Amino acid sequence: xTNARRxxxxxxxxxxxxxxxxxxxxxxxxxxxxAVAARAGxxxxxxxxxxxxxGALLLDSLMSLNGPALDYPDTGDVMADLREQIHAAVDLxxxxxxxxxxxxxxxEAQHDPKVAAALNxxxxxxxxxxxxxRLKSAQDQGQLSPAFDLNLAMAILSGxxxxxxxxxxxxxxxxxxxxxxxxxxxxxxxxx
Amino acid sequence: xTNARRxxxxxxxxxxxxxxxxxxxxxxxxxxxxAVAARAGxxxxxxxxxxxxxGALLLDSLMSLNGPALDYPDTGDVMADLREQIHAAVDLxxxxxxxxxxxxxxxEAQHDPKVAAALNxxxxxxxxxxxxxRLKSAQDQGQLSPAFDLNLAMAILSGxxxxxxxxxxxxxxxxxxxxxxxxxxxxxxxxx
Numbered sequence: 001x002t003n004a005r006r007x008x009x010x011x012x013x014x015x016x017x018x019x020x021x022x023x024x025x026x027x028x029x030x031x032x033x034x035a036v037a038a039r040a041g042x043x044x045x046x047x048x049x050x051x052x053x054x055g056a057l058l059l060d061s062l063m064s065l066n067g068p069a070l071d072y073p074d075t076g077d078v079m080a081d082l083r084e085q086i087h088a089a090v091d092l093x094x095x096x097x098x099x100x101x102x103x104x105x106x107x108e109a110q111h112d113p114k115v116a117a118a119l120n121x122x123x124x125x126x127x128x129x130x131x132x133x134r135l136k137s138a139q140d141q142g143q144l145s146p147a148f149d150l151n152l153a154m155a156i157l158s159g160x161x162x163x164x165x166x167x168x169x170x171x172x173x174x175x176x177x178x179x180x181x182x183x184x185x186x187x188x189x190x191x192x
Numbered sequence: 193x194t195n196a197r198r199x200x201x202x203x204x205x206x207x208x209x210x211x212x213x214x215x216x217x218x219x220x221x222x223x224x225x226x227a228v229a230a231r232a233g234x235x236x237x238x239x240x241x242x243x244x245x246x247g248a249l250l251l252d253s254l255m256s257l258n259g260p261a262l263d264y265p266d267t268g269d270v271m272a273d274l275r276e277q278i279h280a281a282v283d284l285x286x287x288x289x290x291x292x293x294x295x296x297x298x299x300e301a302q303h304d305p306k307v308a309a310a311l312n313x314x315x316x317x318x319x320x321x322x323x324x325x326r327l328k329s330a331q332d333q334g335q336l337s338p339a340f341d342l343n344l345a346m347a348i349l350s351g352x353x354x355x356x357x358x359x360x361x362x363x364x365x366x367x368x369x370x371x372x373x374x375x376x377x378x379x380x381x382x383x384x
Contacts, residue, residue, distance in 0.1 A: 029303035106358060107302030110295045111221035116361050124359055148380040152352070152371045158359075159351025160344075166298060167316055167354060169308050179344045187379025188340040 014040045015047065016064040019057055020097045028104030033057060055108035055115030062101050063122060072130055078138035082131075083181055086157065090172040093165055106166060128154050156184050206232045207239065208256040211249055212289045220296030225249065247300035247307030254293050255314060264322055270330035274323075275373055278349065282364040285357055298358060320346050348376050 018040040023031050033054060037044040051057040070089055073081045092098050109116035128151070135150045144153075160180050164170050210232040215223050225246060229236040243249040262281055265273045284290050301308035320343070327342045336345075352372050356362050 027303060103302045107299045109361075110299030110302075110358065111219060113361075120360055142382055144380050145378075145382055148375070149371060152368075152375060153380055155352040155355050156348060156372065156375055159353070159355035160347040161351070162359060163347050163351035163354050166302065166358060167350075168312055169301075169305075176344075179341060180348065183340070183344060183348055183376070183379075185379050185381045186337075187375070187377050187381075188336050188345055189377045189379075190334055190337055 011040075011042060011046075012060075013064075015042060015051075015057075016061045019061045020101060023058075023061075023104065024097060024100060028058070028100065028107075031104075053108075053112060053115060055105065055112045056118065058101060058105040058108060059115065059118055059122065062098070062105055065098055065101070070127065070130070072134040074134065074137060076141070078134065078143050079181060079185060081134060082157070083178065085134075086161075086177045086181070087174050090161060090174065090177055093161070094172050103165070127158075131157065153184065156180070203232075203234060203238075204252075205256075207234060207243075207249075208253045211253045212293060215250075215253075215296065216289060216292060220250070220292065220299075223296075245300075245304060245307060247297065247304045248310065250293060250297040250300060251307065251310055251314065254290070254297055257290055257293070262319065262322070264326040266326065266329060268333070270326065270335050271373060271377060273326060274349070275370065277326075278353075278369045278373070279366050282353060282366065282369055285353070286364050295357070319350075323349065345376065348372070 015036060018036050019031070022035060022039055026035075031054065033047050033051065034044055036042075036057065037047045040047075047057070051060065070085060070092075072085045075081055093102065105115070105119060109119050131154045132150045135144060135153055138144050139146060139148065139150065157180060160176070161172060164172055164176065207228060210228050211223070214227060214231055218227075223246065225239050225243065226236055228234075228249065229239050232239075239249070243252065262277060262284075264277045267273055285294065297307070297311060301311050323346045324342045327336060327345055330336050331338060331340065331342065349372060352368070353364060356364055356368065
């Protein structure tokens with residue numbers, strides 16, 4: 001790595017860290033690119049060149065957290081594998097700094113279509129892809145109904161988590177995840 | 193009604209209308225209480241006394257839209273009744289001004305806990321209550337598994353709609369609703 005590149009990477013790290021520290025301190029609603037630049041000792045234009053909006057800065061900060069990879073295990077038991085991975089996901093969503101940052105980022109995505117598109121492309125779509133791949137493998141092994149739309153299964157697994165995280169804002173729990181999984185696998189019709 | 197009261201109610205109407213017009217024109221992100229006051233010809237403090245935050249103003253504007261009551265029919269066929277009501281809900285979510293206003297309001301709720309609480313209390317909780325009541329009536333008639341957690345059923349019905357509305361931001365369709373209903377009723381396990 002050249003010195004210039006290393007300096008660039010140090011600066012990026014400092015800016016991501018500052019974004020999260022300042023966001024936690026003053027609240028992400030009040031966070032501005034100017035304030036991050038001042039605290040990180042970087043030029044405002046340096047930051048704007050790379051992160052044209054607050055949402056872009058929040059997204060890169062979230063990606064930099066690099067939490068658990070959230071890859072699905074494949075033990076052959078699809079229910080257990082989904083449970084393990086989604087428990088890890090809700091643990092992440094339940095804790096700061098990820099929790100606050102993720103909430104703020106989704107807030108920004110509601111009025112900034114570029115942020116919404118980038119969030120989907122870089123964070124959501126890869127998760128959808130992994131989930132659908134794990135479900136496909138189970139479907140191929142006869143563990144799921146062959147006609148079931150796996151993108152819909154993904155939305156049914158994720159949707160209630162986002163409903164609780166963004167709308168009712170009640171704490172997410174492993175029990176909640178287990179209930180969703182059970183419901184998705186067995187349905188709520190009367191047992192024959 | 194006294195003249196003072198009628199003037200108050202006219203002013204409220206003007207402010208709700210101005211909030212939505214201005215929000216559509218300049219985008220809700222740029223909307224400020226000051227700008228609404230100026231356009232509506234009202235004193236800034238008059239507005240702040242009643243709506244202490246932009247989120248509070250957005251919520252009352254949303255409630256003033258008074259869309260379809262979104263009450264569930266009870267024809268005895270729970271699947272058909274849920275379908276009819278949720279189709280009406282996604283039609284509402286798909287169209288401006290409701291769509292833009294609702295999105296902006298949920299965005300505000302991500303950094304303003306008072307707005308989140310008010311949104312839940314005044315808009316979400318009544319819907320949850322109606323949905324759970326309709327499901328309970330079906331459960332009492334043996335149309336649903338007796339042990340099924342009806343609050344969870346509500347989250348599974350709503351969650352995927354919010355996932356699509358807020359996260360992937362793809363258009364909501366009746367077909368999507370039908371897929372969720374079908375999945376919830378039959379589950380995705382292999383047919384016995």
